[in-house]
Amino acid sequence: MSESNKNGYLLLSRTDEWYQQLSHEELQQLLAANKAWVGQLIAAGRARPGVALARSGATVFGGNKSVVVDGPYAESKEAIGGTLVLDVATLEEAIAIAQACPSLRYDYSAIEIRPISNECPLEACMRAREQQLATA
Amino acid sequence: MSTPNNNGYLIIFRSAEWYKGLSPEQMQQVADNWMAWFNRLKDEGKCAGGNPLEREGKIVSGANRVVSDGPFAESKETIGGYFLLTVNTLEEAVSIAKDCPGLPYGVRVEVRPIAPQCPMVDELASKEHLAHA
Numbered sequence: 720m721s722e723s724n725k726n727g728y729l730l731l732s733r734t735d736e737w738y739q740q741l742s743h744e745e746l747q748q749l750l751a752a753n754k755a756w757v758g759q760l761i762a763a764g765r766a767r768p769g770v771a772l773a774r775s776g777a778t779v780f781g782g783n784k785s786v787v788v789d790g791p792y793a794e795s796k797e798a799i800g801g802t803l804v805l806d807v808a809t810l811e812e813a814i815a816i817a818q819a820c821p822s823l824r825y826d827y828s829a830i831e832i833r834p835i836s837n838e839c840p841l842e843a844c845m846r847a848r849e850q851q852l853a854t855a
Numbered sequence: 856m857s858t859p860n861n862n863g864y865l866i867i868f869r870s871a872e873w874y875k876g877l878s879p880e881q882m883q884q885v886a887d888n889w890m891a892w893f894n895r896l897k898d899e900g901k902c903a904g905g906n907p908l909e910r911e912g913k914i915v916s917g918a919n920r921v922v923s924d925g926p927f928a929e930s931k932e933t934i935g936g937y938f939l940l941t942v943n944t945l946e947e948a949v950s951i952a953k954d955c956p957g958l959p960y961g962v963r964v965e966v967r968p969i970a971p972q973c974p975m976v977d978e979l980a981s982k983e984h985l986a987h988a
Contacts, residue, residue, distance in 0.1 A: 738975050746979050746982065770939070772970060773860075773968040773969070775968060776864075776945070776967040778964065779953055780962070780963040782959035783959065785953045785958055791965060792869065792965045797927065799867065799934075800974065801973070814913055814922055818922075823915065825917075825918065833908040834911065834912065835906045836907040840910065844872075848879065
């Protein structure tokens with residue numbers, strides 16, 4: 720849990736437009752709080768400006784004759800609403816930052832935290848296999 | 856589908872650990888193709904960056920800030936990485952997504968327009984509009 724990662728962490732906000740249920744005042748307050756949260760992190764050099772995603776898009780899958788369907792990932796009830804790259808070195812720090820996200824005061828909200836890798840997962844998989852072979 | 860978007864697109868790679876069934880040679884080939892694709896897009900000025908993600912992770916949820924293990928998974932598919940595309944239309948972004956070397960192996964590529972601002976701001980604006988109607 721306390722391993723460090725010099726590549727940083729990616730926060731993925733997972734939502735299903737729960738904020739539509741909020742009153743005008745609640746929404747206004749939450750927006751200001753979220754803005755302050757991100758602003759503080761950026762000012763402290765702990766996050767880079769994030770990306771908010773529109774609630775539209777497409778998904779491509781299949782081989783040579785790839786299929787395109789409209790909209791965000793179809794099976795996802797908790798579609799990705801935005802991303803934030805954190806320049807922190809440990810998972811604990813990333814978790815602490817996520818826990819301070821104002822959106823979480825509403826139960827419908829969740830944040831996924833993923834360590835950023837310095838190599839393609841395929842390369843990592845190959846390396847693991849080679850190590851296995853070497854020690855076998 | 857053809858609305859231009861000056862903020863670019865995020866393409867997100869979703870998959871189970873599809874590559875575990877490949878031979879070392881196949882795996883090397885797909886990894887090389889993926890890297891070449893990424894570098895070509897960067898050289899062409901169509902990609903501002905991207906990151907692979909580790910398979911593990913945590914989820915923090917709800918008012919109690921509960922921390923649980925693992926990435927979000929739908930049908931065992933998790934997000935493996937993403938590219939930030941600087942193209943202006945969904946068509947261009949989708950056409951780039953179609954070149955993803957993982958597609959023949961079951962990778963799904965989600966293409967999402969980047970919003971100029973948090974969608975909550977739009978929601979707020981529409982509520983204000985209603986209030987003044």
